Amino acid sequence: MSTETMSIFSPALATRFDALVLKYPVKRSALIPMLLYAQDEVGYVSDAVMAEIAERLSITALDVKNVASYYSMLRFKPAGKYNVQVCTNISCMLRGGYEIFDHLQEKLGIGHKGVTADGVFSLEEVECIGVCCWAPAIQVNYDFHDELTNDKVDQVLADYKAKAATEGAR
Amino acid sequence: MPRLVSHPDEVKIVTSRFGKGAADIDRFLELGGYESTRKALAEGPEWIINEMKASGLRGRGGAGFPTGLKWSFVPKVSAKPKYVLVNGDESEPGTCKDHLIFLHDPHAVIEGTIIAGLAIGAKTGFIYLRGEYRYLIQIVEKAVADAYAKGFLGKNIFGSDTEFQIIVQTGAGAYEVGEESALMESLEGKRGIPRIKPPFPAVVGLYGGPTVINNAETIASVPHILAMGGPAYAAVGSERNGGTRLFGISGHVNNPGIYELPMGYNLKKMIYEVAGGIRGGRTLKAVVPGGSSTPVLLPHEIETLGMDFDQVGKAGSMLGSGGVVVLDDTVCMVEFALRTISFYQHESCGWCIPCREGTDWLKKSLTRFHAGFGTMKDIDNIQYLAENMMGRTFCPLGDAAAMPTLGFVKKFRKEFEDHLDGKPCPHAKHLDVALV
Numbered sequence A: 001m002s003t004e005t006m007s008i009f010s011p012a013l014a015t016r017f018d019a020l021v022l023k024y025p026v027k028r029s030a031l032i033p034m035l036l037y038a039q040d041e042v043g044y045v046s047d048a049v050m051a052e053i054a055e056r057l058s059i060t061a062l063d064v065k066n067v068a069s070y071y072s073m074l075r076f077k078p079a080g081k082y083n084v085q086v087c088t089n090i091s092c093m094l095r096g097g098y099e100i101f102d103h104l105q106e107k108l109g110i111g112h113k114g115v116t117a118d119g120v121f122s123l124e125e126v127e128c129i130g131v132c133c134w135a136p137a138i139q140v141n142y143d144f145h146d147e148l149t150n151d152k153v154d155q156v157l158a159d160y161k162a163k164a165a166t167e168g169a170r
Numbered sequence B: 001m002p003r004l005v006s007h008p009d010e011v012k013i014v015t016s017r018f019g020k021g022a023a024d025i026d027r028f029l030e031l032g033g034y035e036s037t038r039k040a041l042a043e044g045p046e047w048i049i050n051e052m053k054a055s056g057l058r059g060r061g062g063a064g065f066p067t068g069l070k071w072s073f074v075p076k077v078s079a080k081p082k083y084v085l086v087n088g089d090e091s092e093p094g095t096c097k098d099h100l101i102f103l104h105d106p107h108a109v110i111e112g113t114i115i116a117g118l119a120i121g122a123k124t125g126f127i128y129l130r131g132e133y134r135y136l137i138q139i140v141e142k143a144v145a146d147a148y149a150k151g152f153l154g155k156n157i158f159g160s161d162t163e164f165q166i167i168v169q170t171g172a173g174a175y176e177v178g179e180e181s182a183l184m185e186s187l188e189g190k191r192g193i194p195r196i197k198p199p200f201p202a203v204v205g206l207y208g209g210p211t212v213i214n215n216a217e218t219i220a221s222v223p224h225i226l227a228m229g230g231p232a233y234a235a236v237g238s239e240r241n242g243g244t245r246l247f248g249i250s251g252h253v254n255n256p257g258i259y260e261l262p263m264g265y266n267l268k269k270m271i272y273e274v275a276g277g278i279r280g281g282r283t284l285k286a287v288v289p290g291g292s293s294t295p296v297l298l299p300h301e302i303e304t305l306g307m308d309f310d311q312v313g314k315a316g317s318m319l320g321s322g323g324v325v326v327l328d329d330t331v332c333m334v335e336f337a338l339r340t341i342s343f344y345q346h347e348s349c350g351w352c353i354p355c356r357e358g359t360d361w362l363k364k365s366l367t368r369f370h371a372g373f374g375t376m377k378d379i380d381n382i383q384y385l386a387e388n389m390m391g392r393t394f395c396p397l398g399d400a401a402a403m404p405t406l407g408f409v410k411k412f413r414k415e416f417e418d419h420l421d422g423k424p425c426p427h428a429k430h431l432d433v434a435l436v
């Protein structure tokens, strides 16, 4: 698919994808990056996302779905504008990861995989995110926040809330 | 931003450029960067492999396979293109060392990738980072682009007639993709399911071509080894374990962090001196020495234990990824076992039945146990299940779940028994929260 034909992606992302499929010895190697970058823009891996990626890679949408369902970062329904991912794995658990998770559930009024009514936040308990030596830690979208306390978490939430207020929820 | 720590016992080789702005290519060049690559280009494959063999470097991804030997297994002539694959999936709980390498010294990874390519005769290298490391992927992508702009990558690297290209790839969340053959599947745009071995990647790997796959720390060590010479690097470490290692100390210590220490460094000293001892002056209960898949060690087992692949192996555990997780006396071992197993249950790719079913049953049994509904028979069942998962799967994820479980049950049986007959966990707080 070229950028001239209809694309559900922004012109910038469509152009990026045009280049990405030519980068590898085999076109299909672009699949996982494409799914993640598409999710970054669209908010989730929708049927339309999978259909267009399938067409771009000359594979079936079912094949795309089969692969997408394997990877834990890919989701099939929208999350909040800021997806708060709390690590509770061993190194974080030892330094209060579950307490941070509890605190976030209470502050946001949602549980695991919940989305706040205003769509600003979603919450997720996740496996190790590779910041064990700076535990406990969370990741908000792609940004890490480490060596947390409940007070620090409150500050992090307040900052994102303020950001959402100036930018709009979605 | 991850905090850097320091201790006088450290021998800074791989970390020597940390905190010095070396992600910037000009700064990296000021610090002596790309000299090893130039030298490797001039000296040729045989010299590189000999230096690597002499260095005694063993893979930092977990298994500790000698790197020079691995490179020498790649056939000289191949009809299919050969590849270098850098494993930056870093998902074993307790492990966050590659994180700092990508952040502070991405060009060391690029150099190591080119040198590995020169050694085996590959024209393409892939650097695969876990998807969660987006900010690091951007740093590595920028470093690669800068290396292209300087002519260090491309059709004629450093003005020679040698070609080398690097592609940076993102994952999208999957521990199993860190397993070498599953990583190749993922790079080919598929589900990360392991391949049966043999054939080994050195013969049939990515896109069916001979492939060298190494951990990011292994690769980042390469330019330093060529700069100081293999034998000098070997001399830093212990017998059959060359050089240094980035130990990530986490959990109940006063100064957690990544410390670069000689191979063979005493574990007790690492905890009590380097990492500042146990938080709050409490007592040590147990140590997981090399990432969550390595069997737990008791305080008396670490007294004289040197942290290298052979000594930790002899002590009944593994050096693994070098992620040292320290537990004080407040920890409930049943809870800790449950959290460990929940991870492997969540991450099992489901391809091999012993792993898929085994991790699920272990998690169920441990959940019941932790809630106080366990029976004496459950303890034996947990052990039986774990023993029967071992060695019966395509990849070692099943072993990675079974090994620590056996360690917990054998070394802390009394604590499991204390949970019997509806007795509440003496440390009960969490872990009825199931990850979906």
Ligand SMILES: Cc1cc2nc3c(=O)[nH]c(=O)nc-3n(C[C@H](O)[C@H](O)[C@H](O)COP(=O)(O)O)c2cc1C
Binding pocket: B058, B059, B060, B061, B062, B063, B064, B065, B087, B088, B089, B090, B091, B092, B175, B176, B177, B178, B179, B180, B181, B213, B214, B215, B216, B218, B219, B395, B396, B397, B400
């Ligand atoms: C389930 C599983 C996950 C793994 N994850 C990683 C990883 O995240 N990073 C890594 O370097 N090696 C990982 N490994 C080890 C790799 O399969 C492989 O041995 C390693 O990348 C080889 O590099 P090395 O020789 O430099 O250690 C994993 C292995 C298994 C079985």
